[in-house]
Amino acid sequence: MRNASQKLIIAAFPEISRTLAQRRARRCFVIGPNSVSSKLVINGLQKTFVVNEGFGHSRHVHAIENVNLEIADGEFVCVIGPSGCGKSTMLMIMAGLYPKSGGDILLDGQPLSEPGLNRGMVFQDFALFPWLSVRENILYGVKQKKIPEDKHNGIVDHYIGMMSLQGFEHTFPNRLSGGMRQRVAIARALALDPELLLMDEPFGALDAQTRGNLQQVLVDVWEQTRKTVMFITHDVREATFLADRVIVMSARPGRITEEIKVNLPRPRDILAPEFVEIERRLASLIESQNDSSNN
Numbered sequence: 001m002r003n004a005s006q007k008l009i010i011a012a013f014p015e016i017s018r019t020l021a022q023r024r025a026r027r028c029f030v031i032g033p034n035s036v037s038s039k040l041v042i043n044g045l046q047k048t049f050v051v052n053e054g055f056g057h058s059r060h061v062h063a064i065e066n067v068n069l070e071i072a073d074g075e076f077v078c079v080i081g082p083s084g085c086g087k088s089t090m091l092m093i094m095a096g097l098y099p100k101s102g103g104d105i106l107l108d109g110q111p112l113s114e115p116g117l118n119r120g121m122v123f124q125d126f127a128l129f130p131w132l133s134v135r136e137n138i139l140y141g142v143k144q145k146k147i148p149e150d151k152h153n154g155i156v157d158h159y160i161g162m163m164s165l166q167g168f169e170h171t172f173p174n175r176l177s178g179g180m181r182q183r184v185a186i187a188r189a190l191a192l193d194p195e196l197l198l199m200d201e202p203f204g205a206l207d208a209q210t211r212g213n214l215q216q217v218l219v220d221v222w223e224q225t226r227k228t229v230m231f232i233t234h235d236v237r238e239a240t241f242l243a244d245r246v247i248v249m250s251a252r253p254g255r256i257t258e259e260i261k262v263n264l265p266r267p268r269d270i271l272a273p274e275f276v277e278i279e280r281r282l283a284s285l286i287e288s289q290n291d292s293s294n295n
């Protein structure tokens, strides 16, 4: 949807309108600020925590400094960076769970500040409701969205099927493996039909084999749904396997220092020389950030 001033500009300058239409037709995403095809725009984002240390003392922790980023509709973006550089903080702000200290975040042109059902979140630590069954966990957000009740069963069945959870609908989270719990968490997030999927190291606690399986499941699901995804990871291979684009953050205070496009066809072969080359580049960028934070 365009706002009134965009409509006015387009009416006054037909050339702009033609250029935008051509870009859309070519599916070419403009990386500059406030581009029309950006789903998410982050502009000058800052976050400083004020930590109360008692006895009237407080400490300022500059977690994020001047982060600028645009993500196109349907793009899969991975964020990597040294531990403590503000990745989770950035995601929490986008989820509306932390207030920002400065800057703007726009999703579909609308400022984000509160939590909302237009964003789905998946965390590392299986944030499922332990007192609800698999089915009830997936239904939770659907009910919040006030979707008519006669649609509920169809929606839940769809995501149970997509995440291969058939037969476990009435099981409680403590009876599921870690990988299955993450499948439920992804199903629950997708059942909201979110505009943006925010994932914070969702596979970080899983063994290598389960992790590999779930990475493939996520790629399959993303290819079916084409959701816009922001995915945080420490694992450069995971980032190379999943992402259209990998954003590299500096040590704290976190800023974006590099972005690498992964123009490899899916399914990706982790042994292909082009794959290994990107993985190596990312590893060396992370290493240089770690070195600079140790100096």
Ligand SMILES: Nc1ncnc2c1ncn2[C@@H]1O[C@H](COP(=O)(O)OP(=O)(O)OP(=O)(O)O)[C@@H](O)[C@H]1O
Pocket (backbone or CB within 6 Å): 049, 050, 051, 061, 062, 063, 081, 082, 083, 084, 085, 086, 087, 088, 089, 090, 252
């Ligand atoms: N609620 C909070 N109160 C105060 N400081 C915080 C809070 N949350 C995070 N921080 C600080 O902000 C900085 C960034 O933390 P954050 O958790 O975002 O890093 P991260 O990049 O996600 O790290 P990791 O890769 O280890 O998960 C750290 O210095 C952390 O101590």
Ligand SMILES: [Mg+2]
Pocket (backbone or CB within 6 Å): 087, 088, 089, 200
């Ligand atoms: Mg984190």
